[in-house]
Amino acid sequence: MEIFYWLLFVVLGATLAGLELSRTSRDRITTSSAFSSFKNNYLLVYSLMMAGDWLQGPYVYFLYSQYGFGKGEIGQLFIAGFGSSMLFGTIVGSLADKQGRKRASITYCITYILSCITKHSPQYKVLMVGRILGGIATSLLFSAFESWLVAEHNKRGFEQQWLSLTFSKAIFLGNGLVAILSGLLGNLLVDTLGFGPVAPFDAAACFLAIGMAVIISSWSENYGDPSENRNLLTQFWVAAVAIASDEKIALLGAIQSLFEGSMYTFVFLWTPALSPNNEDIPHGFIFATFMLSSMLGSSTASRLLARSSLKVESYMQIVFLISAGSLLLPVITSFLVAPSNVKGGSISFSGQIQLLGFCTFEACVGIFWPSIMKMRSQYIPEEARSTIMNFFRIPLNIFVCIVLYNVDAFPMTVMFGMCSIFLFIASILQKRLMGIAESQRPKPQDWTALDERERETEPLNI
Numbered sequence: 001m002e003i004f005y006w007l008l009f010v011v012l013g014a015t016l017a018g019l020e021l022s023r024t025s026r027d028r029i030t031t032s033s034a035f036s037s038f039k040n041n042y043l044l045v046y047s048l049m050m051a052g053d054w055l056q057g058p059y060v061y062f063l064y065s066q067y068g069f070g071k072g073e074i075g076q077l078f079i080a081g082f083g084s085s086m087l088f089g090t091i092v093g094s095l096a097d098k099q100g101r102k103r104a105s106i107t108y109c110i111t112y113i114l115s116c117i118t119k120h121s122p123q124y125k126v127l128m129v130g131r132i133l134g135g136i137a138t139s140l141l142f143s144a145f146e147s148w149l150v151a152e153h154n155k156r157g158f159e160q161q162w163l164s165l166t167f168s169k170a171i172f173l174g175n176g177l178v179a180i181l182s183g184l185l186g187n188l189l190v191d192t193l194g195f196g197p198v199a200p201f202d203a204a205a206c207f208l209a210i211g212m213a214v215i216i217s218s219w220s221e222n223y224g225d226p227s228e229n230r231n232l233l234t235q236f237w238v239a240a241v242a243i244a245s246d247e248k249i250a251l252l253g254a255i256q257s258l259f260e261g262s263m264y265t266f267v268f269l270w271t272p273a274l275s276p277n278n279e280d281i282p283h284g285f286i287f288a289t290f291m292l293s294s295m296l297g298s299s300t301a302s303r304l305l306a307r308s309s310l311k312v313e314s315y316m317q318i319v320f321l322i323s324a325g326s327l328l329l330p331v332i333t334s335f336l337v338a339p340s341n342v343k344g345g346s347i348s349f350s351g352q353i354q355l356l357g358f359c360t361f362e363a364c365v366g367i368f369w370p371s372i373m374k375m376r377s378q379y380i381p382e383e384a385r386s387t388i389m390n391f392f393r394i395p396l397n398i399f400v401c402i403v404l405y406n407v408d409a410f411p412m413t414v415m416f417g418m419c420s421i422f423l424f425i426a427s428i429l430q431k432r433l434m435g436i437a438e439s440q441r442p443k444p445q446d447w448t449a450l451d452e453r454e455r456e457t458e459p460l461n462i
Contacts (some may be wrong), residue, residue: 034158035156038156046170049208084134085138101144101151101221102148115130183287259323261422279347301367
């Protein structure tokens with residue numbers, strides 16, 4: 001493997017280590033022992049849940065191809081997953097608010113374990129059922145757990161700022177370290193030990209079962225809607241009214257959809273972007289490098305969120321602009337760097353430039369997750385939190401399905417350019433969100449002027 005990849009990995013690792021070791025008291029949040037116990041319990045569960053998800057990701061396409069399915073059939077299976085997440089996501093989110101977030105989290109584990117079991121069958125219909133179950137599980141993963149955390153955090157009376165610490169640690173571990181370890185474990189099971197491409201799914205089911213046991217034994221139940229007489233349609237209506245009546249919630253949903261839509265498009269495009277002529281690139285090592293970049297971003301986010309004087313709405317404008325610029329690099333290099341016509345070989349010079357930009361984007365992803373979680377905890381009403389969060393995923397899933405269906409219809413530069421435009425729009429919407437939040441924030445009283453007015457109207461003592 002070329003020294004370029006190792007050099008990039010070492011530089012990112014050294015930067016991350018330096019950032020973590022250089023923390024001062026200003027970068028840390030002082031908490032209580034009760035909160036630390038609560039936080040560690042959630043981080044354990046979240047890490048197990050993410051291990052169950054990350055173990056599957058790298059091998060889904062490979063497994064389907066091993067069963068003899070072509071690109072078109074595999075594409076249909078992927079679309080089924082995103083489509084089921086879109087169709088059933090809001091329903092399961094509403095049920096989580098109504099029936100309880102703990103029950104919804106357990107349902108996620110059961111649903112995803114069943115999805116893993118279907119991977120043992122080479123039958124197309126069985127695999128399709130598995131994709132539908134996986135789509136439902138994904139909706140629960142990105143709504144029920146966060147909703148449970150926010151509600152339980154507030155119910156136990158912990159300080160609001162401490163939430164940001166849990167968010168940043170969850171992304172650092174679950175979306176960074178656990179992703180890297182899951183990739184290594186999957187490689188060990190499939191390649192080193194030769195257990196075959198189904199082995200990572202069996203390992204994922206084991207982690208999910210362990211996480212479910214922890215949830216059952218240690219989590220208490222909480223609900224979004226304290227009223228017992230609200231049915232599912234009423235929950236939908238409450239969520240829709242909240243989004244329509246509060247511009248901050250609508251803006252937050254649009255920002256999330258624009259960023260995550262660009263992120264999922266990037267997931268599909270980074271491999272052909274770095275190897276347009278079938279260059280020999282180390283996919284697993286590049287994935288680990290991306291995850292290291294994401295950890296660097298989440299570490300940066302923990303510092304930013306620890307400072308109460310710095311508003312998340314402010315720095316996220318800059319993050320979205322940097323993201324837009326990083327995904328514009330493939331477009332820029334297509335004009336400035338002469339394309340290579342040599343088939344195979346090592347990564348090209350333009351590929352190296354793009355890889356640096358992609359690592360920058362992954363760092364922005366690491367900042368985005370805990371920051372968007374923090375904003376959701378501030379702006380989304382508790383009574384319909386899971387429902388609203390899954391409403392946000394509807395345009396995202398529609399967009400991803402369209403991209404999957406038409407991935408070969410447009411040049412890659414057009415797709416990256418579109419993502420860059422979306423991220424620039426997200427920055428504009430973020431600025432609008434900050435303006436509204438600032439205008440609605442209570443202004444401090446001018447006590448000096450108030451005292452003077454009181455003295456003027458005070459009767460004279462004779």
